[in-house]
Amino acid sequence: MTANNIVWHDASVTKEERREKNKYQSYVLWFTGLSGSGKSTLANALARYLYESNIQAYVLDGDNIRHGLNKDLGFTDDDRKENIRRIGEVSKLFVDSGQIVLTAFISPFREDRQQVKDILSDNEFFEVYVKCSLDECEVRDPKGLYKKARNNEIKHFTGIDSPYEEPVNPAITVDTESQDIEASVKQIVNFLLEKGLIQN
Numbered sequence: 001m002t003a004n005n006i007v008w009h010d011a012s013v014t015k016e017e018r019r020e021k022n023k024y025q026s027y028v029l030w031f032t033g034l035s036g037s038g039k040s041t042l043a044n045a046l047a048r049y050l051y052e053s054n055i056q057a058y059v060l061d062g063d064n065i066r067h068g069l070n071k072d073l074g075f076t077d078d079d080r081k082e083n084i085r086r087i088g089e090v091s092k093l094f095v096d097s098g099q100i101v102l103t104a105f106i107s108p109f110r111e112d113r114q115q116v117k118d119i120l121s122d123n124e125f126f127e128v129y130v131k132c133s134l135d136e137c138e139v140r141d142p143k144g145l146y147k148k149a150r151n152n153e154i155k156h157f158t159g160i161d162s163p164y165e166e167p168v169n170p171a172i173t174v175d176t177e178s179q180d181i182e183a184s185v186k187q188i189v190n191f192l193l194e195k196g197l198i199q200n
């Protein structure tokens with residue numbers, strides 16, 4: 001059921017004022033990739049780098065959000081869609097509050113990622129494709145989930161019996177098979193500097 005009789009209330013402090021005071025823009029870096037590709041590792045390494053540069057960034061991570069806000073959702077296509085829709089809305093609130101948001105969700109469907117982009121303004125959504133082959137992710141298997149999926153102990157596992165749609169035109173592609181964590185963080189930081197999304 002949808003609610004009636006609700007009226008938007010304008011905020012007394014605007015997004016632009018918050019950005020002005022912070023001295024940096026607010027936006028979403030949307031990390032997407034297979035389980036084990038390195039989304040959480042890179043988002044957290046970048047958050048640490050930004051924090052030490054006096055820039056507030058907050059990581060929203062699939063595993064963590066599924067313990068709370070989205071604990072009612074599983075891994076069917078519809079549940080993943082709803083997962084990403086909610087995270088998109090939460091990210092939008094963070095951006096409105098002047099924060100940089102680093103999201104680390106598999107977000108396997110192009111359409112769902114596009115929908116998040118569509119609810120944000122220009123220069124508020126940057127897709128970061130964390131590229132890593134399924135073979136390498138299976139070797140890493142940091143949580144032992146691929147092993148379980150191969151043994152049929154987990155159904156609908158991304159890359160095994162559930163699809164992953166690669167980004168078509170991501171803002172950044174970090175190849176975590178050919179470069180180390182530090183090099184990927186540097187690549188993203190360089191992108192942010194070039195775009196004027198952070199200052200030196």
Ligand SMILES: Nc1ncnc2c1ncn2[C@@H]1O[C@H](COP(=O)(O)OS(=O)(=O)O)[C@@H](OP(=O)(O)O)[C@H]1O
Pocket residue numbers: 034035036039040062063066075079080081083084104105106107108143145154155156157158162
């Ligand atoms: N069936 C299945 N498929 C994929 N992943 C699974 C599954 N079951 C549990 N997990 C664990 O949940 C993490 C993915 O959650 P996400 O919210 O990022 O997934 S999605 O965006 O809704 O597809 C994922 O975390 P990451 O490894 O960090 O990606 C897994 O640890």
Ligand SMILES: Nc1ncnc2c1ncn2[C@@H]1O[C@H](COP(=O)(O)OP(=O)(O)O)[C@@H](O)[C@H]1O
Pocket residue numbers: 033034035036037038039040041042104130140142176177179180181184
């Ligand atoms: N070059 C690399 N870049 C990122 N992670 C790497 C790299 N090489 C090895 N790893 C390891 O791969 C694992 C990736 O796990 P994680 O960050 O949880 O991935 P995801 O969030 O995509 O599931 C971590 O254990 C990390 O240390």
